Amino acid sequence: QVQLVESGGGLVQAGGALRLSCAASGRTARSYAMGWFRQAPGKEREFVTSISRSGGITYYSDSVKGRFTISRDNAKNTVYLQMNSLEPEDTAVYYCAAAFVGANLRSGRSDYWGQGTQVTVSS
Numbered sequence: 001q002v003q004l005v006e007s008g009g010g011l012v013q014a015g016g017a018l019r020l021s022c023a024a025s026g027r028t029a030r031s032y033a034m035g036w037f038r039q040a041p042g043k044e045r046e047f048v049t050s051i052s053r054s055g056g057i058t059y060y061s062d063s064v065k066g067r068f069t070i071s072r073d074n075a076k077n078t079v080y081l082q083m084n085s086l087e088p089e090d091t092a093v094y095y096c097a098a099a100f101v102g103a104n105l106r107s108g109r110s111d112y113w114g115q116g117t118q119v120t121v122s123s
Contacts, residue, residue: 037110
């Protein structure tokens, strides 16, 4: 079992920045690829970014490429999402995810999900 707890969401003005954290617990947490998804009101949950077990490989959706950066600290069992140049369109609930098969994240699937943290970007 892997438990995921997100933090760091909040309200920010357009052009601002936020850093989300996802703390993973469970002795096998480091064995999982990690990712972030988001769901805006009235829309389906969408893939944002993912990172491999070692942190050496990352993927981003086109909508956030160049603005968001995913990273992980395996010593702390924590994954981070640095979000810069935020836009009102980034407003959503952001979910942390863990998958044993990293490719599943890019397909929208995950073995474990966090409870989500709200990010609101005002114009």
